[in-house]
Amino acid sequence: MALRMGQGTIAFALTELRVQLHEGLAIATSMIVQVVLLVFVVILAPSLLPYALLGAVVYSVFQLGQRIQNEAAFIRIDHKLNELYHASSLSAEGYFLGLSLGVLLAYLPPVVILLLLIELLAPLTAVSALVLTAVVALVWLFTCALGYIISTLFRDMRAIWPYASLLTNFFGVLPPVFYPIGLLPGYWHPIALAIPSSAAVVLVEAAQGGLVHLSNLEIAYAATSLTVEALALFGFAVYWARVTARER
Amino acid sequence: MAEEALVAEDVRKRYVSRGAPPTDALRGVSLRIDKGERVGLLGRNGAGKTTFLRIVSTLLIPSSGSVRVFGRDAIADPDAVRSMLAVVPQEGKPFFHLTPREQVYSYLRARGFTRETARFRSEEALGQMGLMEIADRLSITLSGGQRQRTMVATVIATEAPLMFLDEPTIGMDPFARREVWASLRRLTAKGCTILLTTHYLDEAENLAQRLSVIERGKVLVEGTGESLKRRAGGTIRVSITGGEKLGPELESFGLLIPDGSALHVVTSPERVQEILGLAVRAGLPASVGPVTLEEAFLRVVGRSIDEEG
Ligand SMILES: Nc1ncnc2c1ncn2[C@@H]1O[C@H](COP(=O)(O)OP(=O)(O)O)[C@@H](O)[C@H]1O
Ligand SMILES: [Mg+2]
Numbered sequence: 151m152a153l154r155m156g157q158g159t160i161a162f163a164l165t166e167l168r169v170q171l172h173e174g175l176a177i178a179t180s181m182i183v184q185v186v187l188l189v190f191v192v193i194l195a196p197s198l199l200p201y202a203l204l205g206a207v208v209y210s211v212f213q214l215g216q217r218i219q220n221e222a223a224f225i226r227i228d229h230k231l232n233e234l235y236h237a238s239s240l241s242a243e244g245y246f247l248g249l250s251l252g253v254l255l256a257y258l259p260p261v262v263i264l265l266l267l268i269e270l271l272a273p274l275t276a277v278s279a280l281v282l283t284a285v286v287a288l289v290w291l292f293t294c295a296l297g298y299i300i301s302t303l304f305r306d307m308r309a310i311w312p313y314a315s316l317l318t319n320f321f322g323v324l325p326p327v328f329y330p331i332g333l334l335p336g337y338w339h340p341i342a343l344a345i346p347s348s349a350a351v352v353l354v355e356a357a358q359g360g361l362v363h364l365s366n367l368e369i370a371y372a373a374t375s376l377t378v379e380a381l382a383l384f385g386f387a388v389y390w391a392r393v394t395a396r397e398r
Numbered sequence: 399m400a401e402e403a404l405v406a407e408d409v410r411k412r413y414v415s416r417g418a419p420p421t422d423a424l425r426g427v428s429l430r431i432d433k434g435e436r437v438g439l440l441g442r443n444g445a446g447k448t449t450f451l452r453i454v455s456t457l458l459i460p461s462s463g464s465v466r467v468f469g470r471d472a473i474a475d476p477d478a479v480r481s482m483l484a485v486v487p488q489e490g491k492p493f494f495h496l497t498p499r500e501q502v503y504s505y506l507r508a509r510g511f512t513r514e515t516a517r518f519r520s521e522e523a524l525g526q527m528g529l530m531e532i533a534d535r536l537s538i539t540l541s542g543g544q545r546q547r548t549m550v551a552t553v554i555a556t557e558a559p560l561m562f563l564d565e566p567t568i569g570m571d572p573f574a575r576r577e578v579w580a581s582l583r584r585l586t587a588k589g590c591t592i593l594l595t596t597h598y599l600d601e602a603e604n605l606a607q608r609l610s611v612i613e614r615g616k617v618l619v620e621g622t623g624e625s626l627k628r629r630a631g632g633t634i635r636v637s638i639t640g641g642e643k644l645g646p647e648l649e650s651f652g653l654l655i656p657d658g659s660a661l662h663v664v665t666s667p668e669r670v671q672e673i674l675g676l677a678v679r680a681g682l683p684a685s686v687g688p689v690t691l692e693e694a695f696l697r698v699v700g701r702s703i704d705e706e707g
Binding site: 156157158161162164165168169172173225228229230231233234235236237238239240241248395396397398 | 452455456457458459476477480481483484485487488489490491492493494495496500504505507508509510536552553556558562
């Protein structure tokens with residue numbers, strides 16, 4: 151399954167970037183939950199700050215998928231602009247990727263601010279910085295795919311909204327993204343390590359050393375789960391983008 | 399023989415969706431359009447026009463039938479034809495947070511045009527659609543008609559070989575509509591091919607060289623506006639105020655259409671003199687004019703509704 155992208159994909163990404171940048175308020179407020187949680191942690195349990203900072207980065211990246219979900223649904227259901235792009239030389243996967251890249255570029259500044267905070271308050275080693283880069287990339291693939299797939303499943307904008315809140319809570323709040331996995335009873339660990347968002351955070355914590363104590367087997371399990379889930383879902387989303395470029 | 403741009407054969411579509419019983423939106427539609435033609439697709443609401451346009455533009459999979467675009471199978475291999483297409487979807491809108499200038503330019507870029515070509519073509523299309531004065535305002539601040547002009551500008555700027563426009567002039571003022579007509583004429587003069595739908599019959603008559611009327615998913619009539627009028631029973635209309643009184647006497651002259659206080663007689667040019675004579679003798683005011691396409695459409699489609707019940 152060869153990806154057919156090119157200049158058109160980049161041009162569409164820049165279009166989306168431009169569209170998103172007009173929503174400065176949305177970009178700024180995309181940080182609210184993370185910042186509020188960080189403030190709580192600083193007040194209530196300052197020792198957990200390194201966990202919460204890493205959690206905030208992964209959470210922010212996961213949220214990109216929710217933006218894609220809403221944007222893709224909006225330009226399809228409300229504007230029908232997808233028809234202009236699908237009936238053109240821009241490939242269906244180029245459309246999906248362009249949208250994903252545009253949203254990423256627009257929402258990058260908040261992530262950069264969080265990374266600077268990490269550098270100031272709880273600096274990472276070179277190895278854990280590399281691990282963070284890798285897991286964030288995988289979470290991005292996962293969340294773009296999930297958001298785009300869900301956006302295609304409905305004919306009504308309002309039917310999509312509940313999913314954004316459901317997914318944010320399921321992937322961002324419930325599993326150990328903002329809090330240490332050690333606070334969960336042991337029998338929950340296999341599940342937490344199989345959920346991409348919490349697996350990503352825990353892998354960086356393990357690389358950083360001292361934040362979490364995992365066996366090598368658990369690390370391998372988390373890394374494999376995250377990689378396989380992210381790549382498989384992304385691959386499916388590319389296929390799905392092609393299939394849904396034509397309605398049935 | 400002319401080069402074929404679009405050949406659709408026996409296209410059928412049954413929608414099976416939640417919230418509605420299965421609907422046979424198309425029941426065997428065939429249409430052939432040659433390169434450089436402008437063809438109008440007419441029909442009542444729900445006749446199947448949008449369904450047909452979405453199928454031939456690779457946006458909807460038909461239940462059966464075949465579609466070829468410049469000789470290529472658009473159903474088996476949609477990617478092979480997509481770069482030759484451009485569509486104005488029914489009730490589409492430009493990006494709210496782009497200006498018309500950004501919208502047209504960025505769409506051309508996404509289609510792979512170079513910066514220079516995209517800039518040149520977008521300025522040209524904006525000018526043709528009368529958008530220059532508002533080209534740098536966000537589309538969210540534009541009126542419905544201005545947004546629609548932006549959509550049309552976006553698509554005509556591509557000069558794609560085959561364009562599908564679904565009610566492109568909806569909500570436009572008479573000046574804007576004429577700008578669209580002129581642009582579409584220019585495009586076909588350059589070799590582009592156009593299929594459009596419209597409910598403005600004057601537009602269809604002015605713009606389309608050939609018409610296809612569909613009704614309940616089938617082609618009812620195909621041909622020029624003139625041939626459609628002939629099928630309606632004549633090309634001349636004599637309107638007689640208070641003509642009902644003459645009713646029975648007039649029946650032999652052609653089709654009678656009561657319309658408020660007037661009675662229209664659709665007839666052939668040779669018989670006009672006789673009818674006017676009758677009206678004058680009865681002391682009734684009468685006027686003569688061409689049958690409009692709208693009258694012919696009402697007549698032809700109305701007859702079909704009566705027959706099928
Ligand atoms: N997604 C759909 N699901 C079920 N029925 C549909 C759907 N889209 C259109 N239809 C039905 O198909 C018929 C043709 O619709 P359409 O092609 O939009 O007509 P037109 O464009 O001529 O007004 C209508 O009866 C309409 O209700
Ligand atoms: Mg329609």
